[in-house]
Amino acid sequence: MVSSHTMRTAVVGPGAIGTVVAALLHEAGTPVLVAGRSPRPDLRLDTERGAIVVPGPVLTDPARSPGAADVVFLAVKATQTAATAAWLSALCGPATVVCVLQNGVEQVESVQPLVAGSDVVPAIVWSPAERRPDGSVRLRGEPRFTVPRVGGAERVGRVLEATACEFTIADDFTTLAWRKLLQNAAAGLMALTGRRAGMFRRDDVADLALAYLRECLAVARACRAALPDDEPDRVLQRFRGFPDDMGTSILADREAGRPLEWDVRNAVIRRRGREHGIPTPVSDVLVPLLAAASDGPG
Ligand SMILES: NC(=O)c1ccc[n+]([C@@H]2O[C@H](COP(=O)([O-])OP(=O)(O)OC[C@H]3O[C@@H](n4cnc5c(N)ncnc54)[C@H](OP(=O)(O)O)[C@@H]3O)[C@@H](O)[C@H]2O)c1
Structure with missing residues (x-):
């Protein structure tokens, strides 16, 4: 079985929720590629346990992508999904699992056409996080995600299992x-x-x-x-x-x-x-x- 530390993991959209995921993965020792729209030297998450800084830089050019990842967390606003097409095409292949951290009930319909062949796993994000004007993020409460019992869900769980994130696979x-x-x-x-x-x-x-x-x-x-x-x-x-x-x-x-x-x-x-x-x-x-x-x- 592939360990979470050797899985190629990426976050697309390092805003409030993207920074939470990237920081928790980094804290757990899992390397994470961060793909964004605005260049940033690093990411900073403030939690009740202290600050986590993810070394950057945030990559902004999909042409410089290292290739397909095992797990991609997509954490842009739903209004921004279409604009991530170049990143998704660069980071996703038939063996990639894309976990969509967005509100709503239509994540699969909106993302699947951009990642033909990859498994798409929608996630409910329960913990609020706020982006400050300087780009740093404040996490309120304990991080918690729920996904459905679908293909790819277990791989998302394996990437997150070493992190401080509470992750559940729900039957309903x-x-x-x-x-x-x-x-x-x-x-x-x-x-x-x-x-x-x-x-x-x-x-x-x-x-x-x-x-x-x-x-x-x-x-x-x-x-x-x-x-x-x-x-x-x-x-x-x-x-x-x-x-x-x-x-x-x-x-x-x-x-x-x-x-x-x-x-x-x-x-x-x-x-x-x-x-x-x-x-x-x-x-x-x-x-x-x-x-x-x-x-x-x-
Ligand atoms: N925040 C919460 O507490 C919370 C809780 C539950 C659910 N949600 C849901 O989670 C989703 C993400 O919300 P959020 O609050 O994290 O949003 P956000 O803070 O606005 O973050 C979105 C991030 O995506 C980046 N981005 C935009 N276009 C991009 C592109 N083409 N390529 C790469 N990156 C791009 C933005 O870049 P810039 O830095 O240039 O703006 C920003 O860093 C939403 O559906 C939201 O409703 C949020």
């Missing part, structure tokens, strides 16, 4: 992924209002969030997610329990004028609803507003 990944998606979808309301979690304590916002989450639940169940009747209430209560000033990545992107992941976090509900003949009146209002907030024009 669909339910977990949709559970996370409901939370991500509701967080889209914060990007529309420009407000933080405190806004969910308003009764009118809570009513809207509940109507939206019930719509998401109907679509999730049609997509085989085994979520309970009270899932919408639980998600709302979680938002209401957060500190008033707690933000979310889609709000941070909106405040910074960056493109929003509205398609994979919100439009997917409407898309899947249409496929299953489920009306999505709340999405029909929210999605065009999020799309316009993200992409304009105007």
Whole structure:
């Protein structure tokens, strides 16, 4: 069996989550190639245990890739996936496993066409990480990823097993992924209002969030997610329990004028609803507003 230390491992997209993975692999003694868009001398992750610095530089030219890797972690925003095509083509071959660290439920559909022949393993990222203006990253909580029981999952686990990352292979990944998606979808309301979690304590916002989450639940169940009747209430209560000033990545992107992941976090509900003949009146209002907030024009 190949040890994790001799596996050729790469991270594409050294932002918040990419830096977490690269730093944990480096800490565990696994060499990792870091492929990015912006040149950087190194990566720095601050954890509750201290700082981990991954020696660079971050490579930015796919033509200088050393060739196919055994495992590639793709950690760009979903809006940036298409732009990584040259990196994926340089780093992926038929024996490569690509682990996609992105929100949503459509990672395989979006990445598989860029890596024909490689196994694509979607991962749910449970631990929030924040990128600071200087590029360093702060990890909040313990790093935790979940993947489905599919081809390639065990190899991802083998690469991560020596790291401080908690890694699980789930039999019912669909339910977990949709559970996370409901939370991500509701967080889209914060990007529309420009407000933080405190806004969910308003009764009118809570009513809207509940109507939206019930719509998401109907679509999730049609997509085989085994979520309970009270899932919408639980998600709302979680938002209401957060500190008033707690933000979310889609709000941070909106405040910074960056493109929003509205398609994979919100439009997917409407898309899947249409496929299953489920009306999505709340999405029909929210999605065009999020799309316009993200992409304009105007
Ligand atoms: N952050 C979290 O706490 C968290 C939690 C759960 C899930 N997620 C999900 O994880 C995914 C990644 O999020 P993130 O927060 O880590 O994003 P991020 O901090 O914006 O990082 C994205 C990274 O990808 C790089 N990049 C962009 N285009 C590229 C290209 N063509 N080639 C190579 N690198 C490229 C960016 O480069 P630049 O440095 O030039 O911008 C940046 O370093 C998203 O789907 C997000 O929703 C995030």
